[in-house]
Every structure is written in C-alpha cells, then in structure tokens.
Amino acid sequence: MSLxxxxxxxxxxxxxxxxxxxxxxxxxxxxxGETLAVVGESGCGKSITALSVMGLISxxxxxxxxxxxxxxxxxxxxxxxxxxxxxxxxxxxxxxxEPMTSLNPVLTVGDQIAEAILLHQDMTRSEAWTQAVALLDxxxxxxxxxxxxxxPHQLSGGMRQRVMIAMAVxxxxxxxxxxxxxxxxxxxxxxxxxDLLNEMQRDFGVAIMLITHDMGAVSxxxxxxxxxxxxxxxxxxxxxxxxxxxxHPYTRGLIGCIPSVDHGGALAEIPGVVPPLHLLGAGCAFAxxxxxxxxxxxxxxxELQGGAHSVACFGAQEGxx
Amino acid sequence: MTSFLIRRLVYGALLMLGVVVxxxxxxxxxxxxxxxxxxxxxxxxxxxxLAAIRQDYGLTEPLIVxxxxxxxxxxxGDLGQSFFFNQSVVSLIAQRIGPTxxxxxxxxxxxxVIGTALGVLAARKPSGLLSGLVSVFATIGxxxxxxxxxxxxxxxxxxxxxxxxxEGMASIKLRDAPWIIRAADxxxxxxxxAFTLAIIYLAQYARLSRASMMEVLGADxxxxxxxxxxxxxxxxxxxxxxxxxxxxxTVAGLQFGNLIxxxxxxxxxxxxxxxxxxxxxxxxxxxxxxxxxxxFFASAMVVVANILTDLSYRLADPRLRGGA
Numbered sequence: 001m002s003l004x005x006x007x008x009x010x011x012x013x014x015x016x017x018x019x020x021x022x023x024x025x026x027x028x029x030x031x032x033g034e035t036l037a038v039v040g041e042s043g044c045g046k047s048i049t050a051l052s053v054m055g056l057i058s059x060x061x062x063x064x065x066x067x068x069x070x071x072x073x074x075x076x077x078x079x080x081x082x083x084x085x086x087x088x089x090x091x092x093x094x095x096x097x098e099p100m101t102s103l104n105p106v107l108t109v110g111d112q113i114a115e116a117i118l119l120h121q122d123m124t125r126s127e128a129w130t131q132a133v134a135l136l137d138x139x140x141x142x143x144x145x146x147x148x149x150x151x152p153h154q155l156s157g158g159m160r161q162r163v164m165i166a167m168a169v170x171x172x173x174x175x176x177x178x179x180x181x182x183x184x185x186x187x188x189x190x191x192x193x194x195d196l197l198n199e200m201q202r203d204f205g206v207a208i209m210l211i212t213h214d215m216g217a218v219s220x221x222x223x224x225x226x227x228x229x230x231x232x233x234x235x236x237x238x239x240x241x242x243x244x245x246x247x248h249p250y251t252r253g254l255i256g257c258i259p260s261v262d263h264g265g266a267l268a269e270i271p272g273v274v275p276p277l278h279l280l281g282a283g284c285a286f287a288x289x290x291x292x293x294x295x296x297x298x299x300x301x302x303e304l305q306g307g308a309h310s311v312a313c314f315g316a317q318e319g320x321x
Numbered sequence: 322m323t324s325f326l327i328r329r330l331v332y333g334a335l336l337m338l339g340v341v342v343x344x345x346x347x348x349x350x351x352x353x354x355x356x357x358x359x360x361x362x363x364x365x366x367x368x369x370x371l372a373a374i375r376q377d378y379g380l381t382e383p384l385i386v387x388x389x390x391x392x393x394x395x396x397x398g399d400l401g402q403s404f405f406f407n408q409s410v411v412s413l414i415a416q417r418i419g420p421t422x423x424x425x426x427x428x429x430x431x432x433x434v435i436g437t438a439l440g441v442l443a444a445r446k447p448s449g450l451l452s453g454l455v456s457v458f459a460t461i462g463x464x465x466x467x468x469x470x471x472x473x474x475x476x477x478x479x480x481x482x483x484x485x486x487x488e489g490m491a492s493i494k495l496r497d498a499p500w501i502i503r504a505a506d507x508x509x510x511x512x513x514x515a516f517t518l519a520i521i522y523l524a525q526y527a528r529l530s531r532a533s534m535m536e537v538l539g540a541d542x543x544x545x546x547x548x549x550x551x552x553x554x555x556x557x558x559x560x561x562x563x564x565x566x567x568x569x570x571t572v573a574g575l576q577f578g579n580l581i582x583x584x585x586x587x588x589x590x591x592x593x594x595x596x597x598x599x600x601x602x603x604x605x606x607x608x609x610x611x612x613x614x615x616x617f618f619a620s621a622m623v624v625v626a627n628i629l630t631d632l633s634y635r636l637a638d639p640r641l642r643g644g645a
Contacts, residue, residue: 054548089549096548101541106563106639116549151639167549 001073002029003207004053004092004175009067009077011048014060017278022048024231025067027304028209030175035201035208037222037239039215039254043274045231046211050177052077053209054094055084071175090120093168097180099160103152109163110136110148113170120171135166139196158189162196169200176200179211194220215258219243227251230274230285237309247311249321250286284313292321322635322642329631333624338392340620344613345391349384351609356380359609360404370404377401400617401610405603410614414596418618420490421595425577425584425622427511428518433573435519436526437566441557443527444534455527462524467583471517471590478513485512488592514591518583522576526569533565540564567638574630578623 011023023045030036038046051057053069055076069076071091076084096102104112113132117123123131129148136144139162152160161181168176178197182190194217201208210221218225222239227248235248246252253270272289283298284290290297292315304312315321348359356374375381379390394401400410443452475487486492486509495506537543538561546560585597592598596615603611635641 056544056547085550085552087550088547094548096541096545098541102545104542104546104560104564106637107560108639112545115551119550153640164545167545 003032003072004028004030004209005068005070006049006053007068007070009049009052009069010065011045011052011057011062012065013062015278017276020277021065021280022062022231022277023052026228026231026233027067028226028233028236030207030209032174032207033201033205034223035210035221037210037212037218037225038228039212039218039225039251040228041213041274043277044228046213046228047179048231049228050094050179050209050211053092053175053177054088055079055081056088086120089116089173090171091173092175092177093171093173094177094179095161095164095168095181097183099157099164099184102164103160105152108149108151109155109160113148113163113167116167116170131170132166135170136163139163139166139200140192141166157185158192161185161189161193165193165196165200169204169206172204173206175209176206177209177211180213181210182214182217183212190217197221213254215243215255227254230280231277232285232312233304234286234312235310236304241309245309247306247309247316247321248286248313249290249292249315286313294320325635326628326632329628333628336624337617337621340617341392341395342388344616345388348609348613349387359401395617400614403603403608403611403614405606405608406611410610413599413611414614414618417594417596417599419595420593421581421584421588421597422622423507424511424514424518424588424593424595425580427515428522428584429573429577429580431515432519432522432526433569436523437530437562437569439523439527440530440532441534441562441565443531444538445557447531447535452531455531459524459528462520463528465521467517467521468586468590470520471514471587474513474517475590486510487513490594514587514593517591518580518587521583522573522580525572525576529572530565530569533568534561537561537565563637567634570630570634570637574627574634577626577630578619581619581622 006026006028009023009026010021012019012021026045026049028036028038028049038049040046048057048062052064053071053076057064064077067077071087076087079087103109107115110129110132113135114125114128117128117131118125121128133144133148136148141147141159141162147155147159152163155163164181176197181197182193185193197208197210198221200206208221210217212218218239224237225239225242226233226236227242227250228234229250235242235246235251242251243255246255250270253268256268257270259267270289275285275288281298283300284293284302287293287297294315296314302312302314302317304310305317311317313321354371356371356378359374359378360370377394379387382390398411400414402408403410403413406413439455439458443449443455446452478485479487490507490510491503492506492510495503498506534557543556543561546556551560581597584595585600587593588595588597589601596618600612600615600619602608603615
C-alpha cells in the first residue's frame with residue numbers, strides 16, 4: 001500500500017460561471033521515501049491537488065466533491081479539523097512557491113520554525129528554539145544562531161526557502177509537498193535547493209511530492225512523474241520512461257520546451273493555452289492544441305490506461321500518435 | 322532606535338515652536354489693539370490693565386522683539402493670564418488637562434480594542450451575518466455627528482434607562498469617599514462621554530481592520546501558518562492581526578488630533594470638566610490667552626501622540642527597525 005494514495009479526487013469551485021471542476025478524478029500514489037513529480041502548466045490543478053492533501057482548500061468557494069486522500073490508509077477528506085491540524089506539519093508538510101511572501105514578516109524565522117516544533121512536539125520553548133537553530137544549521141544557513149533572530153526581510157530568497165525547508169522537516173513528516181519550490185529563485189540557487197531536498201530525503205526518509213512545470217527539475221529529482229492537464233492526470237509512469245518515451249502529445253510538448261545547449265534556434269512551444277475550466281466540453285481537453293487531433297478526440301474523453309506507464313490519449317492508446 | 326527617538330523629539334520641538342509662532346501671529350493679526358484683544362472683549366479692561374498687558378508683552382516694541390518676548394514667556398512656562406477666570410492660563414489648563422487626557426485615551430483605547438475585535442470577527446466570515454452588521458454599524462457610526470450621538474445617549478440614559486450619569490465627572494456626595502470608590506465613580510461617569518467620542522472611530526477601525534484582516538488572511542504566510550497545523554485562533558491573533566494592525570496604528574495616530582477636537586464637543590455636551598469645555602467657554606468669552614493656551618497644549622498632545630505612534634509602528638513592524 002502506498003504511503004499517500006489519492007483516489008479519484010474531485011474538487012469543485014463555485015465561480016461566477018457556476019461550479020467548475022478543478023480536479024476531475026485525479027488519482028496519484030506516493031510511496032515511502034520516493035519522489036513523485038506532478039507536472040503541468042499553470043492552472044492545470046497541481047497546486048489544488050497539493051492543497052487538497054493538506055485540507056487547505058478554502059471552502060467556500062472550494063469543495064472536495066468526491067474521491068479520497070488516504071495517508072497510510074486514513075481518509076483525510078473525512079477527517080475532523082482537529083485531526084487535520086495534527087496531520088499538517090507533523091505528517092504532511094509543505095513548501096511553497098514564493099519564499100518572499102510565505103514567511104510572516106513580523107516574526108523571526110527562528111520563532112516561526114520553533115512554532116511548528118512546539119505545535120507537534122512536547123518541548124519547552126528554549127528546547128524548540130535550540131532545535132530550530134540546529135535545523136537552520138542543517139539546511140546550510142551560516143551562523144544559524146544569529147540568523148534565527150533575523151526577520152524574513154533580512155534574508156535572501158534562497159535563504160528564505162532554506163528556512164521554509166527547515167520548518168517543513170522540523171517535525172520529521174512522512175510526506176513533503178514542494179509546490180514549485182524553486183520557481184522564484186535564481187538558477188544557481190535552484191540547484192542548491194534541489195540538492196538540499198535530495199539530502200533531506202536521504203536523511204529523513206521523507207517522501208516528496210514535487211509540483212513543478214520544469215521538466216529539468218523532474219529529470220533531476222523524480223522517481224515517478226504524473227503529468228496533469230485541465231484537472232486530470234493525462235500521463236503517469238517512471239520518470240525515465242516518461243522523459244525518454246513520452247506517450248501523450250502534451251507531455252512531448254513539455255519535454256520539447258526544455259532548452260538545450262546543442263540545440264540552437266527558437267525554443268519550442270505548445271500553441272494555445274489551457275482552456276478555461278468552465279468551457280471544457282465532452283472531448284479531450286487538449287484537443288484544441290493537439291497536432292494529432294482526430295474527430296473522435298472531440299467527442300469523448302480518453303481515460304488513463306496502460307499499467308505502469310499509463311496515458312489518457314486515444315492516439316497513444318491506439319497507436320496513431 | 323535612540324537616534325530615531327532623538328530626531329523625532331527634535332522635530333516635535335520644532336513643530337511646537339511653529340505652533341507658538343502661529344499663536345503669536347494670530348493675536349497680532351486680530352483687528353484692533355492687541356492689548357484689548359488679549360484682555361478679552363468683556364468691556365471690563367481698565368486702562369491700568371491694558372498698560373500692564375502692553376508692558377508684559379512689550380507691545381510698544383518692534384514685532385520681532387515682541388516675538389522674542391513671547392517665546393521667552395512661553396519657555397518660562399508663562400502662557401499669559403486669563404482675565405475672565407482671573408488666573409494664569411497654565412494653572413487653568415493644569416486643572417483641566419487631566420480629565421481631557423482621561424477622556425481622549427479612554428475613547429482611543431475603547432475604539433481601537435472594540436473596533437479591531439469587531440473587524441477581526443467580521444473578517445473571519447466576510448459574507449456572514451456579523452460582517453454585514455459590522456458594515457452597517459460602521460457606516461452609521463461614521464455618518465452620525467458626535468454631538469448628536471451624545472444628545473441621543475443623554476436622552477436614552479437620562480430618562481429611559483438611567484444606568485449611567487449623563488453629566489459631570491464625579492458625584493459631589495462621594496467627595497470624601499476612599500480613592501477606589503471615587504475612581505469607580507469617575508469610571509462610571511466616563512462611560513457615556515468616552516463611548517460617544519469613541520463611536521465614530523470605533524466604526525472606522527472596525528471597517529479598516531475588517532479590510533486589513535481580509536487582505537492579510539489571503540497572504541501566503543497565513544497559508545504557511547495553517548500548513549504547519551497552527552490552530553485558527555493563533556492564526557488570527559498571532560499571525561494575521563500583528564500584520565493587519567499596522568494600518569490601524571497609522572490611522573489611530575493620525576486620528577488623535579481629530580479625537581481631541583471631538584473631545585471639545587463631547588465635553589461640552591456632557592459637561593466634562595476638561596480642556597474642551599475650557600476652550601468652548603473661552604471662545605464664547607473671547608478669552609484669547611486661554612484659547613491660545615488650549616491650542617498650545619492640544620498641539621503638544623498631538624505631537625506626543627504622533628511620536629508614540631511612530632515608536633509603536635517600529636515596534637510592531639521589524640522592517641522599519643534598524644537603518645532608517
């Protein structure tokens with residue numbers, strides 16, 4: 001059994017256009033100690049998936065309309081708020097995209113880490129502070145004892161993301177969800193953060209769900225990949241398989257967008273944009289942007305099929321893509 | 322921090338100097354003989370009195386020398402003599418500044434604490450019943466003039482529901498009671514004037530803190546706090562309110578001047594023996610030295626309040642500390 005099992009999760013949002021389905025039957029699984037990359041463009045439902053696991057979908061307007069999120073067998077979608085609070089931070093922790101705004105500007109970083117420790121562990125304030133300083137040191141922040149008394153605005157973006165990571169691993173969670181942890185950072189700092197995440201995984205044995213739109217990050221970090229499009233998983237499999245032999249035209253497009261040194265000329269792009277969720281028809285959501293589209297693609301929606309390396313595309317399933 | 326404080330104190334002193342010069346010019350710009358103006362137009366100023374005033378203020382000297390004499394007087398703590406009350410302006414104000422400070426601070430605390438609490442509660446459910454009530458109450462409280470609120474409260478509590486005294490600051494029959502009973506008596510008298518003065522600002526802070534809290538509650542760091550399992554109450558009061566309080570602090574500092582001018586009306590309506598009443602009485606009697614004295618002390622209170630606001634702002638927001 002997987003450590004974290006998301007089963008046919010449906011999340012809807014009440015909008016001016018009526019209820020839209022942000023997640024439409026998303027299934028993912030994360031095993032202990034592995035890294036699963038969830039890939040897709042903005043608005044495809046990656047972050048909503050992460051927030052649903054944490055029970056942090058703001059409701060209203062959001063609502064989990066169906067499916068289950070099982071952590072070691074326990075369905076979190078039906079857990080009480082008190083139980084969810086006990087899970088958050090202690091068993092499932094999260095790192096966010098924007099280190100600039102994700103830390104509270106009026107509290108010292110040491111206090112913010114110590115708070116997480118005090119919430120879930122039986123410690124005195126000074127013990128928690130000592131622990132916070134040790135964690136800051138562990139994530140590679142120089143003169144950690146002094147930096148712990150700093151406020152977020154006194155640290156660089158990379159340092160703040162290290163603080164976020166220290167806070168996330170402070171209670172030794174089983175699952176760490178990293179929602180585009182490097183998007184806002186310089187390229188050199190990105191590599192450092194990925195190294196740090198890998199280190200944390202090795203030392204703490206934490207399973208990582210890495211949410212990203214960067215296929216480069218996938219090849220560096222992931223054991224397995226799930227590609228999302230318009231609220232559905234459209235391809236999933238081992239990272240090497242998906243990167244080397246992508247089956248869905250969208251996944252191939254994403255991989256084609258990776259800039260490479262020896263490949264000159266213009267960058268490849270996928271034409272068009274993700275359609276607004278309230279305008280999705282009955283067919284494949286990618287049909288409008290797909291170079292291989294056939295009549296049948298617009299009539300019915302392909303299901304995710306195919307075992308270990310599965311795909312939701314008629315063309316790939318029938319062999320004409 | 323120390324250099325900041327010193328700089329603010331120097332600015333404050335310069336500002337007070339400006340107020341004093343303005344005071345001086347106001348009297349000189351008034352039509353007629355300044356000596357008559359200063360003596361007050363009660364028609365009772367004798368020739369000897371006017372001569373004494375001319376002597377005191379150096380009114381026969383050039384303007385710049387007069388300013389020098391006036392500044393010297395102020396520095397020595399001499400703001401002139403009220404001929405109507407027949408005592409020095411400083412001693413007049415000394416008797417009345419206490420009740421005014423008590424009233425203004427009570428109203429300030431009342432409006433900030435209750436207003437912010439209402440705003441925070443409303444922000445938790447922006448489309449809920451309480452949120453709607455707060456909005457309606459805030460609009461009404463904002464629109465209604467302070468003297469009208471006062472009169473309505475007097476009518477309510479004088480005849481319909483006589484729970485709170487509607488006049489004065491202390492009961493004469495308790496004059497010789499132990500201090501704790503007298504303090505309770507003053508607090509009892511304070512309720513209506515303080516609430517009357519507070520209500521418009523209370524409404525304003527409720528609106529402001531509701532908007533500010535709603536903005537802060539959508540911030541990324543609130544999501545971070547929730548993601549580490551922080552209980553909702555801690556999220557609201559520890560993580561959100563400390564950030565949402567910053568604009569409230571700013572407005573509270575700016576409003577302090579308005580609060581003092583509001584106190585003038587409230588003190589008059591409730592017969593509260595403070596500086597506002599004194600200002601009202603001396604305006605009616607054209608008692609210029611007293612009016613100027615009240616102006617001087619009211620300005621001083623605003624300057625002090627602004628320095629305190631700046632200080633508290635720096636305490637609340639670490640981004641403003643250090644450096645600049």
